[in-house]
Amino acid sequence: AWTDGRALIATGSPFAPVTYKGVTHVVAQVSNSMLYPGLGLGVVVSRARRVSEGMLLAAASAVSSLVTVRQPGASLLPSVDNLRNVSATVAVAVAEAADAEGLAKVKLGDVVRQVQGAMWQPEYRRILAC
Structure with missing residues (x-):
């Protein structure tokens, strides 16, 4: 009641949404997994030899672009359930x-396609017993 529902909450552990005065607030789960997989992938794709402040700012901006903060009760961060898309966007x-x-140490063309091509696909060949 101290903030009358205006507090912005993010925690390290998952919590259920909270309803206050008829508005359901999604509690964001803060984790470096929102930024670092995409940061590393972007470095791999560009073959940059260092990470600049501008690259870090681009990563943070990309994460923030994936949420709708104007919506009442919206989460401050994307859902960890959407981590693959978050990582691609950041990269x-x-x-x-x-x-x-x-x-960048390579010529970048279609960056979206290059990022998608560099992402690990969790697919395995089927092994048949003999």
């Missing part, structure tokens, strides 16, 4: 920032 932003800053 594209990081690779583009590296390219814009002259840090």
